[in-house]
Amino acid sequence: MTDVVLDGVDKVYPGGQVAVRNVRLRINAGELFVLLGPSGCGKSTLLRMIAGLEEITAGDLWLNGSVANDLPPRERNVAMVFQEGALYPHRTVKGNMMFPLEVAGDDRAEAGAKVVELARALGINSMIDRLPGTLSGGQRQRAAIGRALIREPQLFLMDEPLSSLDAGLRTELRIEIAGLVRSTGTTTVYVTHDQVEAMTMADRMAVLRDGVLEDVGTPENIYSDPATVFVAAFLSSPPINLLHATLWAVEGEGLLLDFGSQRLSVPWNDPRASSLISRHGQSVIVGIRPDTLAPIAPGSPAPHGTVLSGQVRELEFHGHEWLAYAEAGIPTVDATEVGRPPPPEQHETWRPGLRDRLRDMLGRPSYTEPAEEHAGHHRRTDLVFRIPPGSRPSRGDHYALRVDLNRVLFFGADGRRVTPVHR
Numbered sequence: 001m002t003d004v005v006l007d008g009v010d011k012v013y014p015g016g017q018v019a020v021r022n023v024r025l026r027i028n029a030g031e032l033f034v035l036l037g038p039s040g041c042g043k044s045t046l047l048r049m050i051a052g053l054e055e056i057t058a059g060d061l062w063l064n065g066s067v068a069n070d071l072p073p074r075e076r077n078v079a080m081v082f083q084e085g086a087l088y089p090h091r092t093v094k095g096n097m098m099f100p101l102e103v104a105g106d107d108r109a110e111a112g113a114k115v116v117e118l119a120r121a122l123g124i125n126s127m128i129d130r131l132p133g134t135l136s137g138g139q140r141q142r143a144a145i146g147r148a149l150i151r152e153p154q155l156f157l158m159d160e161p162l163s164s165l166d167a168g169l170r171t172e173l174r175i176e177i178a179g180l181v182r183s184t185g186t187t188t189v190y191v192t193h194d195q196v197e198a199m200t201m202a203d204r205m206a207v208l209r210d211g212v213l214e215d216v217g218t219p220e221n222i223y224s225d226p227a228t229v230f231v232a233a234f235l236s237s238p239p240i241n242l243l244h245a246t247l248w249a250v251e252g253e254g255l256l257l258d259f260g261s262q263r264l265s266v267p268w269n270d271p272r273a274s275s276l277i278s279r280h281g282q283s284v285i286v287g288i289r290p291d292t293l294a295p296i297a298p299g300s301p302a303p304h305g306t307v308l309s310g311q312v313r314e315l316e317f318h319g320h321e322w323l324a325y326a327e328a329g330i331p332t333v334d335a336t337e338v339g340r341p342p343p344p345e346q347h348e349t350w351r352p353g354l355r356d357r358l359r360d361m362l363g364r365p366s367y368t369e370p371a372e373e374h375a376g377h378h379r380r381t382d383l384v385f386r387i388p389p390g391s392r393p394s395r396g397d398h399y400a401l402r403v404d405l406n407r408v409l410f411f412g413a414d415g416r417r418v419t420p421v422h423r
């Protein structure tokens, strides 16, 4: 087992392409650690630097307490599996798995027994005498994983090993891989762009964007307490509602989230109020996951400041629930835009009527100043929410939705969380 530390690591490819920027990360010995992010964010580059297949431009890589920047790959005791695990086509599964042991000069009988044992754990023991060309994609990947693990590496690196398989097989194999590497205790770094794979497999995970580490933590941490808008959006399926609001501190009422046509209010006794008040008069991004919105039966009372409403425009039936897309007249934010330079046509949206009323109430001259920050690119789109099965919703229906304010997330215009992130 090896622990891996990346200390301020950069990668700039010849030609100037910056793939990884100042990554600081500790992967603990024995951990199944997932690197998650969209295509091109630098996941493979980071993995290849750990393997020694790519030079580190700046910063240090530590393996087991020693700087390993210049350590040749063969001296790192690392095994790697790629998207298409390359097997020797003229060797059987057993021959492929035996190969690393043969090279190391291991006893043949002992090596053979080891291969059979691992093949059994991987569910391919009945096909160890077959050639790779006669196997399915999933079986080939199992054999490639077997060949990588047979040497009992200190560090196991996997680069999207399931991405060429169909959905059912991916689900089956991800459970098996996680079980296998946990049972061996091998430190494993697993790269994927699939958030479900990351959340279901990882002990801890990191989310990368444009070569920058946006967040690191357990899947539970990152899902419920994301550091940035990008992370919240990347891990949300169905998509998180990211609503643009202006935040006003209103005496006697609480922190008013003004969405233009609708409002919510966070009471003063909410533990986040002390952080939110510093954003008085500014743009914020309010993150509301669909499972944080509950349809209210017509006529049922709801506490003041906890309800949003919309008219259903589209419906999707998912068996265990309906997913509704409702027009709510609220400007929404595109997570991929936040934290990047704003488009030139962007401008602050605010309501002079409300601003004037609040100025009168609080007597704070700052209301007359336009907010300095901008929260990404605003579009008027839909509010996504869930409707329990058994209902018979229709397009055009009006819904009032109770918002679980405790689970609402607040981000600044730069995409970072306004309230403290707990790790």
Ligand SMILES: Nc1ncnc2c1ncn2[C@@H]1O[C@H](COP(=O)(O)OP(=O)(O)OP(=O)(O)O)[C@@H](O)[C@H]1O
Pocket (backbone or CB within 6 Å): 013, 014, 015, 017, 018, 019, 037, 038, 039, 040, 041, 042, 043, 044, 045, 046, 193
């Ligand atoms: N050899 C190279 N020379 C120049 N640029 C490269 C090279 N390899 C990768 N890049 C660039 O570095 C960035 C990160 O690439 P990388 O392959 O690490 O991303 P990734 O997150 O693994 O993407 P994917 O999921 O699509 O494989 C990309 O912009 C890519 O175009």
